[in-house]
Amino acid sequence: MTAADFSGAKVLVTGGLGFIGSNLAHRLVDFGAEVTLMDSLIPEYGGLQYNVHDIRTRVTVTIADVRDPEAVARLVKGQNYLFNLAGQTSHVDSMLDPKTDLEINAAAQLSILEACRKHNPGVKLVFASTRQLYGRPQYLPVDEKHPIRPVDVNGINKLAGEWYHLLYNNVYGIRACALRLTNTYGPRMRVRDARQTFLGIWIRNVIQGAPVLVFGDGTQLRDFNYVDDAVEALLLAAADPRSEGQVFNLGSAEVISLKALAEKLIALHGTGRHRIVPFPPERKAIDIGDYYSDFAKIRSELGWTPKVMLDEGLKRTLAYFSEHGRHYWSNP
Amino acid sequence: MTAADFSGAKVLVTGGLGFIGSNLAHRLVDFGAEVTLMDSLIPEYGGLQYNVHDIRTRVTVTIADVRDPEAVARLVKGQNYLFNLAGQTSHVDSMLDPKTDLEINAAAQLSILEACRKHNPGVKLVFASTRQLYGRPQYLPVDEKHPIRPVDVNGINKLAGEWYHLLYNNVYGIRACALRLTNTYGPRMRVRDARQTFLGIWIRNVIQGAPVLVFGDGTQLRDFNYVDDAVEALLLAAADPRSEGQVFNLGSAEVISLKALAEKLIALHGTGRHRIVPFPPERKAIDIGDYYSDFAKIRSELGWTPKVMLDEGLKRTLAYFSEHGRHYWSNP
Numbered sequence: 014m015t016a017a018d019f020s021g022a023k024v025l026v027t028g029g030l031g032f033i034g035s036n037l038a039h040r041l042v043d044f045g046a047e048v049t050l051m052d053s054l055i056p057e058y059g060g061l062q063y064n065v066h067d068i069r070t071r072v073t074v075t076i077a078d079v080r081d082p083e084a085v086a087r088l089v090k091g092q093n094y095l096f097n098l099a100g101q102t103s104h105v106d107s108m109l110d111p112k113t114d115l116e117i118n119a120a121a122q123l124s125i126l127e128a129c130r131k132h133n134p135g136v137k138l139v140f141a142s143t144r145q146l147y148g149r150p151q152y153l154p155v156d157e158k159h160p161i162r163p164v165d166v167n168g169i170n171k172l173a174g175e176w177y178h179l180l181y182n183n184v185y186g187i188r189a190c191a192l193r194l195t196n197t198y199g200p201r202m203r204v205r206d207a208r209q210t211f212l213g214i215w216i217r218n219v220i221q222g223a224p225v226l227v228f229g230d231g232t233q234l235r236d237f238n239y240v241d242d243a244v245e246a247l248l249l250a251a252a253d254p255r256s257e258g259q260v261f262n263l264g265s266a267e268v269i270s271l272k273a274l275a276e277k278l279i280a281l282h283g284t285g286r287h288r289i290v291p292f293p294p295e296r297k298a299i300d301i302g303d304y305y306s307d308f309a310k311i312r313s314e315l316g317w318t319p320k321v322m323l324d325e326g327l328k329r330t331l332a333y334f335s336e337h338g339r340h341y342w343s344n345p
Numbered sequence: 346m347t348a349a350d351f352s353g354a355k356v357l358v359t360g361g362l363g364f365i366g367s368n369l370a371h372r373l374v375d376f377g378a379e380v381t382l383m384d385s386l387i388p389e390y391g392g393l394q395y396n397v398h399d400i401r402t403r404v405t406v407t408i409a410d411v412r413d414p415e416a417v418a419r420l421v422k423g424q425n426y427l428f429n430l431a432g433q434t435s436h437v438d439s440m441l442d443p444k445t446d447l448e449i450n451a452a453a454q455l456s457i458l459e460a461c462r463k464h465n466p467g468v469k470l471v472f473a474s475t476r477q478l479y480g481r482p483q484y485l486p487v488d489e490k491h492p493i494r495p496v497d498v499n500g501i502n503k504l505a506g507e508w509y510h511l512l513y514n515n516v517y518g519i520r521a522c523a524l525r526l527t528n529t530y531g532p533r534m535r536v537r538d539a540r541q542t543f544l545g546i547w548i549r550n551v552i553q554g555a556p557v558l559v560f561g562d563g564t565q566l567r568d569f570n571y572v573d574d575a576v577e578a579l580l581l582a583a584a585d586p587r588s589e590g591q592v593f594n595l596g597s598a599e600v601i602s603l604k605a606l607a608e609k610l611i612a613l614h615g616t617g618r619h620r621i622v623p624f625p626p627e628r629k630a631i632d633i634g635d636y637y638s639d640f641a642k643i644r645s646e647l648g649w650t651p652k653v654m655l656d657e658g659l660k661r662t663l664a665y666f667s668e669h670g671r672h673y674w675s676n677p
Binding site for chain 2: 111115123163177183298
């Protein structure tokens, strides 16, 4: 994958003002792509105008919801690539309001694919899926052959959304693939609360001097990808025809317990404290225990490997939010 | 499972005027249950008032759609059992109108479960799922550990519907289980077209003297359950607490090629003819090849085994439609 794959290409990013979408947009405009960002700016989700303030004149921003079929039909026309990142990401919210989660993560995905089938069957789609659909790991690391057993409504709906993409690839020849992302972090992530990942609010709390709350006993293992690495994987998957009809795990060789992560974050920032607290019951009910990915498939088939180590990625993230945090702490 | 499990019990059957629902209703009223049948009577689906004409005074029939949350909320209250059989069953229709399939097979299931959570968390649910979610078998017979890989929109949405049930069992303690049905046939099945199963239209054609069309080369293997056996499995799953949170395949030890089945049907009827014809393209795209189930799990855990052999079941079915067919050939 090189700049030539995207130079002059027309690219639509759903969820384009969100965390990963806006980081992707920065790479794409540097490559010379013609970028349209579609985002609903729902306050509970990840979209923020500030995420693209520095490239505002180099992208087209459309405030529209993926649940709006007319907007979707209009925007997919003529695109070469569609990075399909819009989603409801909160596991807890998916249990409190399962209908909205279904509408965004399943029904809207189907309508995006129908729009591509009708208006732009030549587009290449990359769908941002999630490790959540594996549920509680039966073995570690979790590869793509691991049984699927989502433990929350979000996992079920994301799975349906993912499979619609593979189905449209297989039945209609609309080229599509899915990346199952693990915890992604970095500049422009949502830090107002834990809706995107708990690490967002940890970073905010460390910077603001509040205690970092670690749920359970802190021994749960996780893997993390710095956002630039996740963006690289999205671009590779878009550019490489070997991705078509495929699902790939992202992941990291650095596996860390939540307690160690909290300590690392505090050490890197130079100050802060953490507290081990019991799981809130609504989180305990859908907790998946230890999780980390086997990402050998994307490494061997698409040549992806994460490059930014956790220390470096956390440093950059802390630096970003130390400088820009006031735009992120609360709703604009 | 005995009559005592259902005698005096309040039972709601969604899709209650359909093929399996109405056969189940006959058993339930014989057991002395207080039965409410909910059905939308959508002409393309399986519901037909005639299916319960002989027990009409012994059941409560409500014409309502599972997509109507108010109707669902009203009807789930006070029930001891909920047999959740309403569904869009046509694979081809699910590709032509994926949104409707999603609304019925996924979204409405979620709203039924939400209604149970809010208004009747003590109910026991049995969900009619399908072998379709396995996709093209990777090995035969297909057991419950077989990877899930639906090949059509219907398979994806039925899977989501099934998993919502397991999720609400696991997270909220609302007792639920799912049976993955294979081809079911018998009296009261839809024979107007192939929307429920191709065998429906075969039976109609044999009785009406039209040729039976066998797609492909006729060597595809399938297993079949006579509807009384499927009903027995539903009742066992409802009555037995060992079913909670579980998924069970139904199936049959009698595996038969489609060509042999056509010949058997014609021989049993005493007259008729079949033609081997190429797959229509819209069916070829979602065909799953050979399929038959391993049903050892439900046999060992719930004691179910199919009792009606194919010859006997087909004879009874032919006899039923020879007598009652005029109520089934076309829309009432």
